[in-house]
Amino acid sequence: MRKATPALGATPSYGRNGGGKPRKRRLFHPRTCPEKGELVAVFAMLIPRSLGERIRGSGLPMLFIHTPKCGGKFLGKAFGRHLKDCVTLTAPKLRGHLTFIEYRDRLREMGYDIAEFHTLSLVRNPFDWQVSWFTYLRRNPGRRTGYPLEHDLFQDMSFDDYVNWLEDPDAPRSPQFAMGKQVLEWSCDESFEIKADSLLRQESLWQDARDLKDRLNLRIRIPEKPVNTSKSSDYRSYYSDKSAEVIAKRHADDCRLFGYAFDGPVTPATS
Numbered sequence: 190m191r192k193a194t195p196a197l198g199a200t201p202s203y204g205r206n207g208g209g210k211p212r213k214r215r216l217f218h219p220r221t222c223p224e225k226g227e228l229v230a231v232f233a234m235l236i237p238r239s240l241g242e243r244i245r246g247s248g249l250p251m252l253f254i255h256t257p258k259c260g261g262k263f264l265g266k267a268f269g270r271h272l273k274d275c276v277t278l279t280a281p282k283l284r285g286h287l288t289f290i291e292y293r294d295r296l297r298e299m300g301y302d303i304a305e306f307h308t309l310s311l312v313r314n315p316f317d318w319q320v321s322w323f324t325y326l327r328r329n330p331g332r333r334t335g336y337p338l339e340h341d342l343f344q345d346m347s348f349d350d351y352v353n354w355l356e357d358p359d360a361p362r363s364p365q366f367a368m369g370k371q372v373l374e375w376s377c378d379e380s381f382e383i384k385a386d387s388l389l390r391q392e393s394l395w396q397d398a399r400d401l402k403d404r405l406n407l408r409i410r411i412p413e414k415p416v417n418t419s420k421s422s423d424y425r426s427y428y429s430d431k432s433a434e435v436i437a438k439r440h441a442d443d444c445r446l447f448g449y450a451f452d453g454p455v456t457p458a459t460s
Contacts, residue, residue: 252306315440
């Protein structure tokens with residue numbers, strides 16, 4: 190007879206020898222994969238909301254949908270050791286900067302419903318976001334992020350060249366091409382409806398993270414300073430009139446949905 194397994198958010202099982210220390214990773218209730226008929230399970234990032242939950246190793250099951258270049262390292266610092274249990278790191282087919290739709294569909298293939306998680310994502314002014322991509326991948330770290338091709342290409346490019354590259358469907362690029370997406374893709378479904386349960390704005394990330402902690406009563410520590418500060422100057426200085434017009438058109442849905450404009454956010458982030 191198969192041993193009973195803990196339900197979503199339940200206290201974890203104990204060590205292999207029956208000792209007193211709980212396993213470091215907490216298991217979702219295993220499911221049968223609809224496509225392959227195989228028993229599958231994913232590990233939950235359970236964020237405690239009380240001392241009791243912290244002692245038991247239980248809590249709110251969260252899914253961090255990491256929009257690239259939006260302050261993910263800062264939130265990772267806040268979640269601390271809990272982050273290593275997030276399915277985005279533990280399940281091979283869920284790794285990487287997947288979009289909301291990709292997480293939803295891949296979890297469904299594994300027999301899970303994304304609604305079982307409290308989903309958390311990030312947004313950023315798309316004008317600033319594109320400058321961040323350009324400056325980041327030009328630096329040496331770009332080679333270690335899965336974009337070696339772009340790192341080499343951008344060395345001799347101006348920002349206007351980069352914008353032209355974004356618009357050219359025949360330009361050489363890496364398959365993932367995350368900078369070619371809309372920021373909203375990490376928090377919305379096909380109808381551009383926000384589906385993330387909590388949405389934090391990069392421009393006010395420290396305060397938004399504190400508000401999230403208070404609203405959900407999460408027992409996490411918000412860092413006092415950003416972990417990954419931008420080394421670029423005011424993003425607006427990178428733009429010509431033409432490139433600003435191109436990005437405004439390219440990210441029109443982002444600007445409409447999240448209230449962004451060339452000079453900054455207009456409305457508070459939706460949460």
